[in-house]
Amino acid sequence: QEAHAAELERTFIAIKPDGVQRGLIAEVISRFERKGFKLVAIKIVVPSKDFAQKHYHDLKERPFFNGLCDFLSSGPVVAMVWEGEGVIRYGRKLIGATDPQKSEPGTIRGDLAVIVGRNIIHGSDGPETAKDEIALWFKPEELVKYTSNAEKWIY
Numbered sequence: 417q418e419a420h421a422a423e424l425e426r427t428f429i430a431i432k433p434d435g436v437q438r439g440l441i442a443e444v445i446s447r448f449e450r451k452g453f454k455l456v457a458i459k460i461v462v463p464s465k466d467f468a469q470k471h472y473h474d475l476k477e478r479p480f481f482n483g484l485c486d487f488l489s490s491g492p493v494v495a496m497v498w499e500g501e502g503v504i505r506y507g508r509k510l511i512g513a514t515d516p517q518k519s520e521p522g523t524i525r526g527d528l529a530v531i532v533g534r535n536i537i538h539g540s541d542g543p544e545t546a547k548d549e550i551a552l553w554f555k556p557e558e559l560v561k562y563t564s565n566a567e568k569w570i571y
């Protein structure tokens with residue numbers, strides 16, 4: 417059966433400044449790649465504070481909002497779009513619970529992080545946020561269409 421007939425699901429994933437500074441870019445990418453998801457966009461950027469506030473607009477009433485936006489804009493972030501069946505929900509599984517003290521071992525945060533304010537990675541939490549976040553971080557032409565041979569065996 418052909419795996420690539422319809423548009424596959426996409427999610428926005430970002431390695432936050434702590435993950436970049438700690439040298440975990442390849443580690444994070446590797447976990448998504450080995451699972452069988454496909455990388456369709458990637459760039460490294462230092463977001464402005466204003467941009468960070470846009471990204472986290474849903475959290476603007478939270479007490480940690482300002483510190484969170486300062487942190488996201490404090491250094492390079494690796495912004496990515498990953499594609500694949502169930503990638504939004506399963507990407508969150510690979511990432512683990514928000515608070516690394518509660519993330520299961522085997523997840524990115526469970527294995528690699530300790531505190532909630534430095535939890536390495538962001539992933540869209542649903543189809544609407546995925547769409548909005550991809551549109552915020554990427555221009556349509558930055559998303560690459562390509563066929564991977566592996567899709568004959570993994571979806």
Ligand code: RTP
Nearest residue numbers: 480484513514532533534535537538539540541
């Ligand atoms: P993300 O959006 O980064 O994937 O994280 P999430 O959905 O798992 O968690 P969310 O509730 O949306 O929070 C976004 C980020 O804010 C930081 N945070 N700090 N109590 C705190 O200090 C606190 N709570 C959340 C975390 O870095 C979290 O990823």
